[in-house]
Amino acid sequence: GQQVMQIPQYQHVQEGEDFTTYCNSSTTLSNIQWYKQRPGGHPVFLIQLVKSGEVKKQKRLTFQFGEAKKNSSLHITATQTTDVGTYFCAGNYGGSQGNLIFGKGTKLSVKP
Amino acid sequence: KAGVTQTPRYLIKTRGQQVTLSCSPISGHRSVSWYQQTPGQGLQFLFEYFSETQRNKGNFPGRFSGRQFSNSRSEMNVSTLELGDSALYLCASSIGTGYNEQFFGPGTRLTVL
Numbered sequence: 384g385q386q387v388m389q390i391p392q393y394q395h396v397q398e399g400e401d402f403t404t405y406c407n408s409s410t411t412l413s414n415i416q417w418y419k420q421r422p423g424g425h426p427v428f429l430i431q432l433v434k435s436g437e438v439k440k441q442k443r444l445t446f447q448f449g450e451a452k453k454n455s456s457l458h459i460t461a462t463q464t465t466d467v468g469t470y471f472c473a474g475n476y477g478g479s480q481g482n483l484i485f486g487k488g489t490k491l492s493v494k495p
Numbered sequence: 496k497a498g499v500t501q502t503p504r505y506l507i508k509t510r511g512q513q514v515t516l517s518c519s520p521i522s523g524h525r526s527v528s529w530y531q532q533t534p535g536q537g538l539q540f541l542f543e544y545f546s547e548t549q550r551n552k553g554n555f556p557g558r559f560s561g562r563q564f565s566n567s568r569s570e571m572n573v574s575t576l577e578l579g580d581s582a583l584y585l586c587a588s589s590i591g592t593g594y595n596e597q598f599f600g601p602g603t604r605l606t607v608l
Contacts, residue, residue: 416597418599421533424601425585425599425601426538426585426597428585428596428598430599431500431596471527471538483528483540483597484540485530485537485538485539485540486537487537488537488538
């Protein structure tokens with residue numbers, strides 16, 4: 384079935400270092416969404432990418448959608464302790480939101 | 496605007512029992528989706544309701560069911576609970592169905608003993 388692979392599973396960084404998480408699908412996505420879940424919290428929507436090759440920025444966060452719409456990445460520049468949490472990508476294969484398939488997430492820890 | 500609310504927040508049940516979880520979406524949101532979150536399997540889609548109709552269903556056994564009311568509030572039911580059903584159950588609402596961002600509730604932590 385449809386599956387979204389996300390790596391790495393865990394990432395430990397020193398505050399100020401950069402961080403990147405990658406998502407990959409074996410089939411073409413209609414769009415991809417990114418969510419962040421703080422420890423003990425619930426997923427919070429960050430962004431949605433729809434177009435092939437799309438790049439969007441939110442302050443220190445840069446999101447990319449691959450040309451083939453099969454992969455995506457989230458890059459955080461100069462991490463801060465407030466960036467701690469698990470980052471999920473969620474692939475939409477078209478049609479209803481019900482086709483939203485979440486990656487397993489990348490858990491980011493930041494050492495001050 | 497109030498966020499998505501879920502009740503109860505915590506629940507302890509024993510094997511074989513059944514449970515009903517409730518979700519109230521953000522006002523004006525007509526789509527409600529349910530997810531199961533476990534450390535091993537991550538976030539897994541259960542089902543989505545839009546205008547009282549189930550639009551999509553994930554790969555879960557028939558013991559998992561849901562419904563949506565005319566005010567968009569939704570309930571999910573799990574019958575004949577198993578130990579493996581212990582999880583965080585998250586409800587998410589969105590304006591419509593399709594490409595909309597989802598707003599998650601705080602979840603219901605279900606423990607099956």
